[in-house]
Amino acid sequence: MSDIVYIRELEINTVIGIYDWERKIRQTVSLDLDMVTDIGAAAAGEDIEQTLNYKAVSKRLIAYIEAAEFLLIETMAEKVAELVLAEFPTPWIRLRVGKPGAVTGAKDVGVIIERGERPPRLPM
Ligand SMILES: Nc1nc2c(c(=O)[nH]1)N=C([C@H](O)[C@@H](O)CO)CN2
Numbered sequence: 001m002s003d004i005v006y007i008r009e010l011e012i013n014t015v016i017g018i019y020d021w022e023r024k025i026r027q028t029v030s031l032d033l034d035m036v037t038d039i040g041a042a043a044a045g046e047d048i049e050q051t052l053n054y055k056a057v058s059k060r061l062i063a064y065i066e067a068a069e070f071l072l073i074e075t076m077a078e079k080v081a082e083l084v085l086a087e088f089p090t091p092w093i094r095l096r097v098g099k100p101g102a103v104t105g106a107k108d109v110g111v112i113i114e115r116g117e118r119p120p121r122l123p124m
Contacts, residue, residue, distance in 0.1 A: 001040060002023075002036055002038075002119035002120070002122055002123070003036070003038075003039040003119050004035065004037070004122065004123050005035050005037050005039070005041075005051070005052040005059065005090075006033060006034050006035050006054075007030070007031065007032065007033045007058055008032050009030050009031075009032065010031040010032075010033070010058055010061065010062075011028050011029070011030050012028070012029055012031070012062055012065040012066060013026045013027065013028055013066065014026060014027065014029060014066055014067055014068055014069070014070075015068070015070075015097065015123055016068075016069075016070050016073065016076065017069075017102075018071050018072065019021050027063065027099065027101070027102075028099075028100065028101070029073065029076070029097055029098065029099055030096075030097075030098040030100055030108070030110075031061065031080070031095065031096070031097055031098075032096040033057065033084070033094070033096075033109075034088070034093065034094040034095075035052055035057070035084065035088070035090040035092070035093050036090050036091055036092040036093075036116075036119055036122070037051075037052040037089065037100055039051070049061050051086075051087055052090055052113060053083055056088070057084065060083070060087065060088075061080060061083075061084075063073050064079075064080070064083060065080070073097045073110055073111055074111055077078065077095055077097045077111050077113050078115075080094050080095060080097070081095050081113060081115040081116075082115075085115060085116050091116050091117040091119070092114070092115070092117055092119060093114070093115055093116055094111035094112065094114045095111070095113050095114075095115070096110060096111070096112045097110050098110035099117065
């Protein structure tokens with residue numbers, strides 16, 4: 001079965017950007033994650049150890065991104081997707097990295113990527 005554990009609008013402060021002034025400040029990035037899993041065992045046993053733990057993923061990404069100093073959000077997105085696929089029990093991730101406030105007049109800008117083995121059927 002292809003189920004999804006998701007995280008929405010995880011906001012993290014970091015050094016991000018290509019301009020000199022951006023290297024001297026911290027800005028907020030906003031992440032959405034959709035991670036494929038099978039929730040069956042966790043649901044049957046009510047066992048947190050059987051889950052793809054969204055709290056554990058969030059804490060790991062907060063620590064990683066707060067310490068990072070990427071130039072581009074593209075690089076951040078690739079590295080975050082790599083980390084999640086390597087460290088957590090999911091074969092596929094869809095990730096949005098937004099940089100709200102980066103463009104005057106736009107509420108948000110960013111990238112959306114999918115990485116890993118895409119299952120045949122995904123929930124909407
Ligand atoms: N596709 C991208 N475009 C831009 C990026 C980026 O990371 N990816 N970054 C910038 C600047 O850092 C901008 O955010 C400063 O306001 C411009 N375009």
